[in-house]
Amino acid sequence: MSKRKRMKKSIAPAMVLILAALSAAGCSTAGKSGGGDAAQGGGNGPVTVKVFKTHMGKGTIPDNNNAHVKYVAEKTGVQYALSTSPPGADPTENINVMIASGELPDIMRPIGGVEQTLIQQGGALALDDLLPKYAPNVWKSIPKEAWDVVRTASPDGKIYYIPKVYMIPERVPMIRKDWMDKLNLSIPKTKDEYVTLLKAFKDQDPNGNGKADEIPTLGREFGTWMDHLFAMYGVAMWEGKPEWDIYEGKIQYAGTSKNMKAAIGFMRELYSQKLLDNETFLNKGDVWQAKINNNLVGNWYHLPASLKDKVDAMRKTAPNAYVTALALPKVDGFNGFITQKSIGEAEWLIPKASEKLAPYSLKLLDFFYDPANEDFVRFGVEGLQHEVVNGKKKLLPQTEDKPLALDMQNFTTKESMDKRLDQLYPEDQAKMVKDIFEVGTKDARRIAGDGMPSSVYEGFPDIQSHKLFQEYLAKIIIGEWPIEKFDEFVDKWNKSGGDAVTKRVQEWYDKVQKYSKQ
Structure with missing residues (x-):
């Protein structure tokens, strides 16, 4: 899936409520999210950043004492507070209600075309100057052609979201x-x-x-x-x-x-x-x-x-x-x-109301794109996300009673996919899937409408x-x-x-x- 993500409902019916919320919210979300003076860089501990992500799978929401949350905070100075759609809820409806109520996260995965409403109505933060400064790994990883497509989604040609990049065919x-x-x-x-x-x-x-x-x-x-x-x-x-x-x-x-x-x-x-x-x-x-x-x-x-x-x-x-x-x-x-479809689909967006915390949100995102953190991003914490069997890390299955672990990276190349398969699959199955990708890649072609905004x-x-x-x-x-x-x-x-x-x-x-x- 599967990007892939149905646009089941038009976002137009929620537009009036969203605009009202954007007008009323101002920067209140940033004030509520930061850890006191730490949100302004005062040094009173990690800054709390509220992250909203759909399609997280089975599991509970981790709290501040969770080992995964603590590790990321130790490395970045940013403590993530994760939220996701309730079980059985339509993600598009859920995110529209969340925005309309004024309960804006600091960084969010948009879905159902909601990024277009936020961009057009001034509710999304332009990231052109912030990305190279606070998220250099994100900026360098994503190719120019992807950023170019993102710019076409806005009337002023600015970058308002980080795109998903998947350089091999997802479906075969x-x-x-x-x-x-x-x-x-x-x-x-x-x-x-x-x-x-x-x-x-x-x-x-x-x-x-x-x-x-x-x-x-x-x-x-x-x-x-x-x-x-x-x-x-x-x-x-x-x-x-x-x-x-x-x-x-x-x-x-x-x-x-x-x-x-x-x-x-x-x-x-x-x-x-x-x-x-x-x-x-x-x-x-x-x-x-x-x-x-x-x-x-x-x-x-x-x-x-x-x-x-x-x-x-x-x-x-x-x-x-x-x-x-x-x-x-x-x-x-x-x-x-x-x-x-390799580029252009909206993956992460920062609401304008959370502008004060944007540097911290981007620093958090950059952690997941940093090659130095690749092993942790893939396997997480031993005992929570993986176990070691015969000297090799093996992911543990997700269960309803186990805390979820945040992963913010969605950038896939053939090399990264091969490495993932070698790490996570038995040898015969890894070869099986690599062979499938090889055939699929020969038959695949990027379409002209790749990245087209809703x-x-x-x-x-x-x-x-x-x-x-x-x-x-x-x-x-x-x-x-x-x-x-x-x-x-x-x-x-x-x-x-x-x-x-x-x-x-x-x-x-x-x-x-x-x-x-x-």
């Missing part, structure tokens, strides 16, 4: 190699060979349980997490949502492209032959996960870096389970690729949510509507705001080109 199509070996099959090179392989998975009992219950390939509800089927046709997709890329010589919404129509037609054929799971549009995340873990699925699309738990589950009943990458099969007339959708929440696309996608694939209805969708999309959004996207893309030449 994967396939059960042990199934192919059993059926004497190899990686398909063409679409027709791929269909033949899916039919073999369906009909020849590759998992050996005699039940003929294998699922050749699948996706999730709303048509998400089956991007490999779009990728074969050169459609820019991110977790089942169309992105923006160059089609017919200009930047366009992939959802209305000729490539998309062809891809949907192909998936309609797979669905009718039960080669695409007929429960795809009903599969919630836990159901989708269970099908893969229980050795029922031959081919799926997900994050190689999270493969370990799946393989461990598979091998409980299939000891020889082995996963490899599916190089994209060739489709005549189309140039397939895996969508790569502000292009302002006033058009239905376009931003992809609801119209998802309706037509599902009904055409399951056979309720004919493929010809796709043309009706394109017309509706354009008339309901698509034309206006496309104009804004083109203006943004022109800015990207301008900054890249400077």
Whole structure:
């Protein structure tokens, strides 16, 4: 995941409350966060910085006596006070309510496009001068092209947030190699060979349980997490949502492209032959996960870096389970690729109301980007986050009753990923995932819309949510509507705001080109 982070709801309904809160908050948050005179550099102990981060996983919020909190404070002079979304809460709603109530953190991970509201309304702090001074490791690590994209998100061309940087493809199509070996099959090179392989998975009992219950390939509800089927046709997709890329010589919404129509037609054929799971549009995340873990699925699309738990589950009943990458099969007339989004997504933002504590917030962030702290960032404190087995550190599983540990770095290169795999995975699984990344990297391409701000959708929440696309996608694939209805969708999309959004996207893309030449 998975960046990846749905923009389920428009941020517009919360805007009035947010603006009122920003006006009333002033610098009150900074005054409440600092440890007395220490907040002003008085030397009365570590400065407390309130950090809000979503998607933390299982665990409790650490207090000031937590060993991880203490270690970071000892090294930086900054004591982090962590908060996250309540269990089951929608992170976008949660963060909007938090801002609207005036309970602003000192540094936060924005989500759902809220960074755009804060930037446009003066609620975000410009970081151009502060980053080189207080967070030199962050400033040096993130490439210029990423900072250039960040500048396009603001009307004044300033840097208002630290971006996520992921220089290898996060998502790759994967396939059960042990199934192919059993059926004497190899990686398909063409679409027709791929269909033949899916039919073999369906009909020849590759998992050996005699039940003929294998699922050749699948996706999730709303048509998400089956991007490999779009990728074969050169459609820019991110977790089942169309992105923006160059089609017919200009930047366009992939959802209305000729490539998309062809891809949907192909998936309609797979669905009718039960080669695409007929429960795809009903599969919630836990159901989708269970099908893969229980050795029922031959081919799926997900994050190689999270493969370990799946393989461990598979091998409980299939000891020889082995996963490899599916190089994209060739489709005549189309140039397939895996969508790569590497830069520009907002990762950390400092509210204007917390300007006084910005140096401390950035010093805290810089700790996690400092190469000297890499081992601690990855493994944390012995007994809390890791144990030592045969002289090697091994991460302990997260549990509901164990304190969480803050990690603020989201900068990934091939080298850092390889090191992570060597440290955290058994040798055979580390090689497995490295091989998957290698194949995925060959098929991946950064799309033109990488880093595009959500502000292009302002006033058009239905376009931003992809609801119209998802309706037509599902009904055409399951056979309720004919493929010809796709043309009706394109017309509706354009008339309901698509034309206006496309104009804004083109203006943004022109800015990207301008900054890249400077």
